[in-house]
Amino acid sequence: MKQNLATALCALVARLVLAGVFAIAALPKIKDPVAFAASIHGYQVIDGVLVNWVALVLPWLELTVAIGLLVPSIRHASAVCIGGLLVVFIGLHASAWRRGLDISCGCFGTGAEPTTDYSLLILRNVGLLLAVIWIFWRDCAAKSQTSEIAL
Amino acid sequence: MNSFAKELFLIFAITASGVAYSVISGQAPAPWVEAELEAGEIHMVDAEVLDPIWIDARTENDFEIAHIKGALLLNESNWDDGIFELMGVWLQSPRPVVIYCSSESCGTSKRIAEQLRAELPSAEIYSLHGGWQP
Numbered sequence: 001m002k003q004n005l006a007t008a009l010c011a012l013v014a015r016l017v018l019a020g021v022f023a024i025a026a027l028p029k030i031k032d033p034v035a036f037a038a039s040i041h042g043y044q045v046i047d048g049v050l051v052n053w054v055a056l057v058l059p060w061l062e063l064t065v066a067i068g069l070l071v072p073s074i075r076h077a078s079a080v081c082i083g084g085l086l087v088v089f090i091g092l093h094a095s096a097w098r099r100g101l102d103i104s105c106g107c108f109g110t111g112a113e114p115t116t117d118y119s120l121l122i123l124r125n126v127g128l129l130l131a132v133i134w135i136f137w138r139d140c141a142a143k144s145q146t147s148e149i150a151l
Numbered sequence: 152m153n154s155f156a157k158e159l160f161l162i163f164a165i166t167a168s169g170v171a172y173s174v175i176s177g178q179a180p181a182p183w184v185e186a187e188l189e190a191g192e193i194h195m196v197d198a199e200v201l202d203p204i205w206i207d208a209r210t211e212n213d214f215e216i217a218h219i220k221g222a223l224l225l226n227e228s229n230w231d232d233g234i235f236e237l238m239g240v241w242l243q244s245p246r247p248v249v250i251y252c253s254s255e256s257c258g259t260s261k262r263i264a265e266q267l268r269a270e271l272p273s274a275e276i277y278s279l280h281g282g283w284q285p
Contacts (some may be wrong), residue, residue: 042254060166060169074161075158077162088264104257148192
C-alpha cells in the first residue's frame with residue numbers, strides 16, 4: 001500500500017516535470033516563431049517553407065501534449081507524442097553533433113544562446129524519454145488491470 | 152474509431168487551433184512569408200556593397216580551412232588577439248564591420264557583434280544573415 005503510494009507520487013512528479021519542461025519550451029517559441037525558424041534552419045535538415053511550418057506547428061504541439069499529459073482523456077496519446085518528439089530531438093542533436101555544427105539548440109526559445117553542449121542535451125532528453133516510457137507503461141498496466149476487474 | 156486514435160485526433164485538433172490562432176492574431180507571420188532581418192543583421196549582397204571588414208567568428212580550425220577573403224579571426228577563445236588585430240585595421244581605415252559564423256542560428260556572430268558594439272561604439276557593426284559556408 002505504502003509502496004503503491006510512493007510509486008503513484010513518483011509518477012505524478014514525473015508527469016509534472018515532463019509537462020513543465022514541454023510547456024516552458026513551447027511558450028517562447030509560440031511568441032517568436034520567426035526566431036525559432038532560424039534555430040531549426042541551423043540544423044540543416046529541412047529548408048524553405050517547411051522550416052516556417054515546423055516553427056509554427058511544433059511549439060503548439062509541445063504545449064498541447066504538455067497539458068495533455070495531465071488530462072486523463074488524452075494522456076496516452078500525449079505520452080506517445082512526447083516520446084516521439086524526444087526520439088526526434090535526440091536524433092537531431094546526435095546528427096548535429098556528428099556534423100560538428102556550431103548552433104544554438106533552440107530548445108527553450110531562441111536568440112543568441114550559448115553554443116550547444118550536445119552531450120548534455122542528449123543525456124537530458126534520454127532521461128525525459130525514460131520517464132515518459134515509464135509513465136506510459138504504468139498507465140497501460142493500470143488500464144489492463146481495470147479492464148480485468150470490470151470483467 | 153478506437154480511443155487512442157480519438158486522443159490523437161483531439162491533440163491534432165487543439166494544435167491546429169493554436170496554429171490558426173497564432174496566424175490570425177498576427178502573433179506569427181504566415182509560414183509562407185520569408186522572415187525579415189533581425190536588428191543588426193545584414194544580407195550578403197548588401198554587405199558586399201559596403202566593402203566591410205569581415206570578422207570570422209567560427210573556430211580557428213574552420214577559419215584555417217576556408218574563410219572570406221581578407222577576414223580576421225575573432226571569436227570568444229581568441230578575443231584579445233582578435234580585437235587587437237581588428238582595432239589596427241579599423242583605426243587605419245574605418246569602415247563597417249560584418250561578423251559571420253557558420254549558419255543562421257549559430258549565435259556566435261550575434262554575441263560577437265554585441266560585444267564589439269560595446270568596444271567600438273562608433274563603428275557600424277552587423278552580423279551576417281544566414282551565416283557563411285565555404
